[in-house]
Amino acid sequence: MGTIQTDITRLLGIQTPIVLAPMAGVSGGALASEVALAGGFGFLAPVYTGVEKFRDEFAIVRSTLGLPSGPLPIGAGFLGWKLEEAGGRHIPLLELALENGVRAIWLSFGEDLGRWIELVRNHDQKTGKSPKTLVFLQVNSVDEALFAVQAWKVDVLVAQGIESGGHGSASAPPVLNLVPEVLSALPPSGAPPVLAAGGLSSGGHLAAFLTLGAAGAVVGTRFLVAEESQYPEVHKRAIIAAKTGSTVRSYVFDQLRDTTGWPAGVDGRGLAIPALAAVERGSDIAQIKEEVAEGTKRGDPSSVIAWAGTGVGPLSRLQPAKDIVRELHEAAVAHLKASSVLVGNV
Ligand SMILES: Cc1cc2nc3c(=O)[nH]c(=O)nc-3n(C[C@H](O)[C@H](O)[C@H](O)COP(=O)(O)O)c2cc1C
Known part of the structure; x- marks a missing residue:
């Protein structure tokens, strides 16, 4: 497979800048592991029904990846407002992910996200974890992106446009507007990689956002129809x-x-x-x-x-997650090569 190297592939040590979104009720252990085995990066999402189910998903990840102990090359994504529910009954889910040594924690949709970022960083400090747990933050506007970088120094920004499947800001701009605006608002050096999310279901979409300056794509909907997706039939x-x-x-x-x-x-x-x-x-x-x-x-x-x-239109069949990653990657490489040929011929 041809290679695509970006800030996100270097940061995560992956082969292709394709990130499986943490989708509650969809992104379980089998899906996240298969995406990782195919060279992308997979996020698990809990279903907020208790810690046992989430523990089972980690067991699947460990057996699929052949890693019975130690850190895991996958991430886990959490809805801030669920962690913030009275009584803190879902906080053990986040703690379980940290105990499992996930490479990254993804946070979205909360009123107090700084609190969870602090919890992650305190965990790393207490345990001396190295490399540290990366914090991905999903944002829907330039202001949210700048705040996340300046106040919380997040490691990766996910710029989620209005096209996205599942939840998002009702007033989010289209991803084609949001990503370039976020990129140009960030400082020229030292800024975190920016991933594009929303409606991206083909290799051409990935190639387009790489040429705009995104470090990669977060893909949700395309993986709904992976064989390993937990979405009901x-x-x-x-x-x-x-x-x-x-x-x-x-x-x-x-x-x-x-x-x-x-x-x-x-x-x-x-x-x-x-x-x-x-x-x-x-x-x-x-x-x-x-x-x-x-x-x-x-x-x-x-x-x-x-x-x-x-991006639902082109989805026409169930496929193993590995094939989805491979198809997206190969098509993106083909688009990138074709566009450089055009530039060469002008
Ligand atoms: C079924 C489904 C469940 C989702 N669940 C979550 C979630 O639990 N947490 C989250 O941050 N985003 C969630 N999302 C949004 C994704 O993180 C991502 O932004 C989105 O899927 C990207 O757009 P796309 O679906 O068009 O590829 C979900 C999306 C879908 C389709």
Whole structure:
């Protein structure tokens, strides 16, 4: 496989600048490990139902990677607002990831993210961990990026655009605007690598963002249809059937699933379903909720709430995660080479 070297491949010691997003209910031990084995970097995400399930995912990572003990070449991603819930019942999930010696912690969507960054750094200091745990922070605006760099000195910025699957700021700019603006606002030297996230589902997308100056791409939706993804089968089928333009952003998805509680201004992108339009037209939400719950139980694809980004169009089949990484990488290399040929011929 041709190589692509960027600040993120050097920082993480990986072969290709492809990062699997930590997706709750999707990114388990098998998916994160296979992405790592293919030369990318994988994040696990907990499902916030208790520490045992997350412990099992780490066991899968250790057995898949053949690393029964010691540090792990994967990361774990956490929703700040979940860690911040009263009583701190989800904090043990973060502690478990740190005990497992993950290479990176990813944080997003919280009111007090500085607290979790401090917890990570204190853990490293107490244990003398070397190399230190890298902190990835997902941001949706230039101001958030600058604050993360100046106040928290994060190691990697993930610039998440409005195209992203799952949750994000309802007012995030398109990733094509956000990434260049973040890059030009950062100091010319010493700034952390910036990864682009949102709607990136092909090697051409990766190549485009590398040429814009991003250090790599965070890929979520494309991995929903990996064989190792934990997304339910009916969700996978709905994603495969979806076309470009099938996704919408809305606060209503969370109302229908009873998963409200996100920080103000955060909504989610998923496949449009008739229930969404019905609520927006003013139908009784309690009744629609029941219908969605029943339809989901029956496995009716027009009822399930499937988070997905704008890059769903080209996804046409289930694939092993390794093949997805390889395809994205090879196509990006081909695009980068083709573009340099064009420059040479001008
Ligand atoms: C099903 C799903 C679950 C997600 N869960 C999380 C999560 O738990 N934490 C998080 O920071 N981002 C989460 N995201 C957003 C991803 O981190 C990432 O920004 C997004 O997937 C990138 O856009 P793409 O899906 O268009 O590739 C999720 C995305 C999806 C599609």
